[in-house]
Amino acid sequence: MKKILVINAGSSSLKYQLYDMSDESVLAKGRVERIGMDTSIIVHEPKDREDLRYVEEVLDHTAAVRVVLQKLTDPEHGVIGSIDEIDAVGHRIVHGGEKLTQSMIIDDHVKQEIRRLFDLAPLHNPAHLMGIMAMEANLPGVPQTVVFDTAFHSTMPPMSYMYPIPKVLYKKHMVRRYGFHGTSHQYVSEQAAKFLNKQIESLKIITCHIGNGASVTAVKDGQSFDTSMGMTPLEGLMMGTRSGDIDPAIVPYAMVKEELTVNEVNSMLNKHSGLMAISGLSSDMREITDSMDSDPNAKLAFDMFEYRLRKYIGSYVAALNGVDVIVFTAGIGENSVVLRKQVCENLTYLGVKLDVERNAVRSGEDRRITTDDSTVQVLVIPTNEELMIARDTHRLLDQ
Amino acid sequence: MIFKKIGVIGGGTMGQGIAEMLSKKGLDVYLVEKTEQLLEQAFQMIEISLDKQIEKWAITGTEKKLILSRIHKITDKSKLVEVDMVIETITENIEMKKRVFAELDQVTKPDIVLASNTSTLSLTEIASVVNDPGRVIGLHFLHPVSRIDLVELIRGLRTSEETYEQAKYFTETVIQKKGIMVFDSPGYVTTRLICILINEALHTLQEGVASAEDIDSAMRIGYDFRYGPLEMCDRFGLDAVLAAMEQMFREYGDLKYRPSVLLKKMVRAGNLGVKTGEGFFKYDRDGDRIQ
Numbered sequence: 001m002k003k004i005l006v007i008n009a010g011s012s013s014l015k016y017q018l019y020d021m022s023d024e025s026v027l028a029k030g031r032v033e034r035i036g037m038d039t040s041i042i043v044h045e046p047k048d049r050e051d052l053r054y055v056e057e058v059l060d061h062t063a064a065v066r067v068v069l070q071k072l073t074d075p076e077h078g079v080i081g082s083i084d085e086i087d088a089v090g091h092r093i094v095h096g097g098e099k100l101t102q103s104m105i106i107d108d109h110v111k112q113e114i115r116r117l118f119d120l121a122p123l124h125n126p127a128h129l130m131g132i133m134a135m136e137a138n139l140p141g142v143p144q145t146v147v148f149d150t151a152f153h154s155t156m157p158p159m160s161y162m163y164p165i166p167k168v169l170y171k172k173h174m175v176r177r178y179g180f181h182g183t184s185h186q187y188v189s190e191q192a193a194k195f196l197n198k199q200i201e202s203l204k205i206i207t208c209h210i211g212n213g214a215s216v217t218a219v220k221d222g223q224s225f226d227t228s229m230g231m232t233p234l235e236g237l238m239m240g241t242r243s244g245d246i247d248p249a250i251v252p253y254a255m256v257k258e259e260l261t262v263n264e265v266n267s268m269l270n271k272h273s274g275l276m277a278i279s280g281l282s283s284d285m286r287e288i289t290d291s292m293d294s295d296p297n298a299k300l301a302f303d304m305f306e307y308r309l310r311k312y313i314g315s316y317v318a319a320l321n322g323v324d325v326i327v328f329t330a331g332i333g334e335n336s337v338v339l340r341k342q343v344c345e346n347l348t349y350l351g352v353k354l355d356v357e358r359n360a361v362r363s364g365e366d367r368r369i370t371t372d373d374s375t376v377q378v379l380v381i382p383t384n385e386e387l388m389i390a391r392d393t394h395r396l397l398d399q
Numbered sequence: 400m401i402f403k404k405i406g407v408i409g410g411g412t413m414g415q416g417i418a419e420m421l422s423k424k425g426l427d428v429y430l431v432e433k434t435e436q437l438l439e440q441a442f443q444m445i446e447i448s449l450d451k452q453i454e455k456w457a458i459t460g461t462e463k464k465l466i467l468s469r470i471h472k473i474t475d476k477s478k479l480v481e482v483d484m485v486i487e488t489i490t491e492n493i494e495m496k497k498r499v500f501a502e503l504d505q506v507t508k509p510d511i512v513l514a515s516n517t518s519t520l521s522l523t524e525i526a527s528v529v530n531d532p533g534r535v536i537g538l539h540f541l542h543p544v545s546r547i548d549l550v551e552l553i554r555g556l557r558t559s560e561e562t563y564e565q566a567k568y569f570t571e572t573v574i575q576k577k578g579i580m581v582f583d584s585p586g587y588v589t590t591r592l593i594c595i596l597i598n599e600a601l602h603t604l605q606e607g608v609a610s611a612e613d614i615d616s617a618m619r620i621g622y623d624f625r626y627g628p629l630e631m632c633d634r635f636g637l638d639a640v641l642a643a644m645e646q647m648f649r650e651y652g653d654l655k656y657r658p659s660v661l662l663k664k665m666v667r668a669g670n671l672g673v674k675t676g677e678g679f680f681k682y683d684r685d686g687d688r689i690q
Contacts, residue, residue, distance in 0.1 A: 012425075036403075036425065059401075241459075260455060261546070268456035 003027070003085050004390045005072075008092040009131025011123060012036055014064045018072060018079065018086075019390040027079040028072060029386075032064040040064075044071040046079045061127075061134040069138055089135050089144045090393035092183070092385065093128045095121035096148030097174065103151065103392040106132060106144045114146070120174060120231070145396050147389040152182030155223040163230075177235070179227035181209045181330075184383040185217040186224075188329045191381045193222075195366050196325065204320040206313055209383065210339070211330035212240045212283070216309070218316035226319050228312050234269060238308045240283035243273035245308075275301045285332045285339070306342045313343070317350065323376055326352070329383040335362070340369060344378055351375030400565055402573045403427060406473075406485040406507075408499060410441025413516055414488035416544030419445050422469040423545065424574050429482055431473045438472040445470065451685075479506045484569065486538055488516045491642060493524060500535065501528040512565050514538040518590045519646045522555035522583045533559030536566045539587060542635075548576040555583045585650040586643060593631065594643050594656075600628035601659035604679075611679045629679040630688070632662075633672035641666050 002022055008015040017029040030044040030052075040058035045051045052071065058064050069083050080086070091106075097117045104110060111129065118125050128146075135144060153161075161177040162170065169175040185207045192207075193200035200222040207217045214237040217227040228236025228244075238244045246269075255265050276283040279301035281291060288305075292298040317323045326347075328340055337360055344354040353374035361367065370378045404427045407418045418428045418441075432438040449463045458466070479485060485503055489495055496515060503513055513535050515525055526535035537553025550570045554563055563580070570578035581587045586594065600614050609617070615627020624631075632640050644658035665671075665678065672678030673686045681689040 038427075258455065261457075264452075264455050264457045267458065271459050272456040 003080065003087050004393050005086050005089045006092070006386045006389045006393075007089060007131050007135065008386075009061060009127050009134075011127040014061060014068065014131060016068050017386045017390075019387070021390060021394045024387060024390070030068070030071065032058055032067055035059075035061060035064050042067060042071070044077055046071075046077055049077055049079070052077050061130040062137055065131075065134040065138045083139060086139065086142060088393050088397050089139065089142060090389040091128060091132055091135075091144065091146050092149070092389055093146045094124035094149045094180065095178065096146075096150045096154075097178070098154075098176075100146070100148055101151050101154035103145055103147045103389075103396060105396055106146055110146060120178075143397055145393040147183060147392050149180045149182050150178045152186040153177075153179030153217070153224040153227050156226060160226040175231055177227075177230040179215070179217070179224065180229045180233045181213070181215050181217075182224065182227075183385045183388045184209045184329060185215075185219070185227070187385065187388045188327045188381040188383055189217075189219045189222070191366055192325050192327050192379050195368075195379060195381070196377060203324045204322050205325045205327065206316045206320070206323055207327045207329065208309065208313070208333055209330045210237075210309070210328065210333035210336075213242070214239045214244075214309075214330070214332070216312045216316060218319045220320055226316065237312060238305050239274045240285070241271050241274045241276045243269045243277075275305060278304060285336055289336065289338050302339075306339055309339075310343050310346055313347065323350065326376060326378045328378070328380050334380055334382050337362075340378070340380070344369070347376075352378060354378070400568055402483045402569050404429060404482045406431060406479045406482040408485060408487040408503070409489040410437055410444075411488060411490070412542060413540060413544070415441050415444050415448065416542060417486055417488060417516065417540055418470055419448060419466065420540075420544045421574065422466045426469065426573070428470045429473045429478060430470055431476060431479070433474070435472075435474060438474065442467075442470070442472060476502060476506050479503065480508060482507065482511065484512045484514065484565075486514045486516055491517060491520060491639075491646075493520050496520065496525050497528045500525055504529045510534070512536060512562050512569075514566065516540055517553075519586050519643050521585070522553050523557065526555045526557055532557040534562050536562050537581075537583070537587075538566060538570070539581075539589065541589060549589075550576050550578045551581045551587050551589060552578045553581050553583055553587055585647045590643055591647065593628075594640055594647065597628045597632045597635075597640055598644055598656075598659055598662070601632075601661050604629070605659060605661045633678035633680055633682070634686075635672070636674055637662060637666050637671045637678055 002020060004019045004021055006017045012035045013031060013033045015031040018027040020027050026047060028046040033041040035058050038057050039055050041055055043053050058067060072078050072080055073082055093114060095117045097120065100113055114125055114129050132144060163175065188207050189205045190200060192205055193203055205219040207219060209215050213233055215227055215229040218225045234242055236244050251265055254260060274283060275288055279288055279298045281287060281298055288298045288302050292302050332339060340359055341354060344352050351374065353371040355369060355371045359369040364382055366381045368377060368379055405421050406429045407414050408431045410430055410432045418430045421428050430441060432441060449466060452458050453460060453463060485507060487499055489499060500513060515537050516539060517537055518539055522537045526532035529535055535555060536558045539551035539553060541547040541549055552566050552570060567578050570576050603609060603614055604611055611629050615629050618624045618627045626634065641658055641662050644656055648656040669675060670677050673682045676682050683689055
């Protein structure tokens with residue numbers, strides 16, 4: 001078992017990475033964008049060979065998979081001699097619901113269950129299933145696995161995952177908290193334990209995955225105990241264009257006052273809120289921090305973002321009855337020096353002592369940003385969900 | 400069945416709405432008008448409609464750009480050779496529609512579905528000018544197209560089973576609206592029933608039974624209508640309602656379709672509803688009612 005292809009299929013895109021598991025190196029990665037249009041964009045970045053970027057018509061996911069396999073085996077841009085060298089395919093799946101709670105090998109039952117969850121993840125699960133079918137059609141006989149964004153959070157106890165609303169909604173319509181970014185939270189919490197040379201079971205960890213979407217997870221005994229995203233990725237932190245937690249009564253109130261439809265109010269909270277709404281400038285944290293000295297709206301957006309994140313960290317300290325490690329990861333978490341600084345400088349009561357110089361270092365390595373005598377360690381760990389999917393696939397097929 | 404490029408003939412209210420909705424669903428639209436100027440006008444109206452939706456947070460600026468980029472402005476009908484289906488949305492005039500269909504028959508691929516968005520005219524008669532009338536069907540969308548998820552699939556006398564199946568697949572799977580099957584008959588289901596209700600509301604008003612405001616409140620609150628019948632009439636356009644009633648009166652010959660005198664009078668006075676700012680009620684430029 002050596003070469004594993006990791007696939008992340010969206011509704012009109014397909015991203016891929018081919019791993020050599022003997023040393024966990026990436027042989028090639030790339031993506032097909034704008035599937036279904038005349039001008040699909042294909043990007044292929046092989047190791048030690050020239051990158052490829054061009055436009056052609058890719059009508060559907062099956063055609064996209066064909067393009068990917070062709071590029072991987074291309075005499076000039078390829079990295080393997082034939083598709084027979086691909087030992088397995090691992091798929092990223094956003095929603096596994098209550099039943100699919102760990103990575104597994106795909107069979108009919110798994111596909112059926114992914115389909116049953118279309119209502120809960122209408123943008124993602126149908127696209128994932130198309131990706132699976134397309135792979136099956138092009139690589140018959142090659143084992144395929146699924147790794148779920150929700151799986152890591154399946155260890156949450158009922159008091160974390162239930163909503164205090166009539167239970168019939170849970171029983172009939174699966175309304176409960178599921179959490180997302182699970183693969184990332186799991187990866188960085190495990191890396192954190194390795195970095196500190198400690199058993200993960202001995203640590204109370206709070207992981208902050210702060211990217212365009214953002215969530216915080218309380219990790220206890222190496223397992224997710226609570227996480228900020230809920231039934232959908234809208235709950236929890238303030239994000240680039242998502243509101244995060246608000247008073248639910250605002251929804252019917254705004255619908256009546258502004259005569260909004262269900263779609264409009266959904267789009268308002270998912271695409272027109274967060275940093276974008278408050279700054280009136282951008283949903284991009286870099287632009288916000290670049291402008292906040294001169295622009296009071298950008299400053300307010302930043303302050304709200306940071307304050308809401310810090311409150312979640314505080315509440316998870318209470319959930320865990322303490323904390324040993326706080327981890328920052330993903331786009332903003334890995335790169336925003338000023339966000340980490342403001343969070344840490346307001347957590348001194350916990351024993352967090354920020355090392356300003358360490359925090360200012362920019363690198364792709366796992367690193368500590370607190371002083372040696374800080375009682376709580378704060379780490380920056382670049383996330384790697386694809387590697388996690390490749391590892392899970394490798395493990396499943398070795399069994 | 401592949402539906403990727405759709406021709407929309409006519410850039411009026413319905414043509415704009417259908418083009419915008421199709422593009423939102425990710426399809427390429429070939430919007431056809433007689434002149435560049437009419438095309439520009441239609442395109443600007445679509446832009447205004449999308450801007451309104453941004454104001455209501457329904458879409459983002461990026462989504463607007465994407466939607467507009469998929470609408471191609473066409474004056475030369477020969478380009479329609481590339482499309483997978485055509486939806487015609489020109490004025491409700493049987494002779495004009497027949498001319499358009501005869502032309503479409505020449506320029507399109509011979510096996511694609513030719514659909515008309517007519518709300519009252521005979522599909523069977525429109526199809527009579529096409530070589531293979533089996534490929535003609537009615538797709539009656541309701542205004543506003545983006546918000547109303549119903550399409551009447553109208554079978555003319557000679558519409559083929561295959562054409563019907565394709566139209567149903569297009570409606571329910573590609574653009575995800577509910578399609579109902581209707582056999583060719585003046586006014587079909589929606590226009591026939593709603594115009595009768597509006598006409599009856601006009602008689603009620605004319606007889607002095609209740610005020611316009613109260614008639615609308617009765618139906619809005621009493622039967623959970625989004626708009627009362629008189630405001631509905633204002634929104635459709637009084638001239639359009641009158642034309643539909645007259646057409647049904649002619650075709651069925653039944654007195655229940657006789658248009659109310661009040662409707663005729665108001666049309667003659669030029670009070671056509673939302674589009675002229677005044678009908679039974681008054682409206683601002685955005686089409687919102689002035690209370």
